[in-house]
Amino acid sequence: MEMFGQLNFTVLGFTCNQFGLQSPEVNHETLNILKYVRPGGGFVPKFPVFGKVEVNGLNEEPLFTYLKESLPFVNPVIGDIKKFYWSPIKVNDIRWNFEKFLITADGRPFKRYELHCPVEIVEKDIAGLV
Template identity: 85%
Template sequence: MNALMEMFGDLSFTVLGFSCNQFGLQSPEVNHETLNVLKYVRPGGGFMPKFPVFAKVEVNGINEDPLFTFLKESLPFVNPVIGDIKKFYWSPIKVNDIRWNFEKFLITADGMPFKRYELQCPIEKVEIDIAEVL
């Protein structure tokens, strides 16, 4: 995500990061600890995001943030495999749910959802779409 900011950050583009603990309980930290977790643990090595990182949210289930409800309703799911539901910490599980951390959404400057990307999507495909939108 930092590389995308370096490539497009001066062109009215930004990455927005949202922490979520609904996937394997991998983000148990509290909000004020998030930047230190990124810097020292995962990915570690002094990593500092070059984009805003917001407070932890729920992206799926009964308490999902309205932003993610809107995004998921606006764009189709990108992976037909739901995955190991024992690692999911929300209910109810829906076909259009975000499947794991680092699923991405590209949104136009006027706030319209443009495209949704699965976890394993090569970043080069995202780069091409960003350039098209810009």
């Protein structure tokens, strides 16, 4: 993100506890968890981190419904259902924490990135948009 700091670009972070119940903290604890636990080491995000949301299931935030409908998976694979904590499970659901969506400056969903997508691919796509 720092490499794009001078441009009209920002990262938005949303916490969610629907993946392996890995984020059980309440909203006011989130920044301390990031700083001291995960990732820890004094990490302080340089971008807005919003309160906890649901990104899948009956109570998912409309923003994520829109993003998933706009950018469906090309080759959808459902992972380990035992670690999913929502219902109903749909083929285009977000599969794990740190999945990313790139949105253009005019608000159009541009590309969706899975958890293990190399950051260089995301950076190249961002550079191509700005």
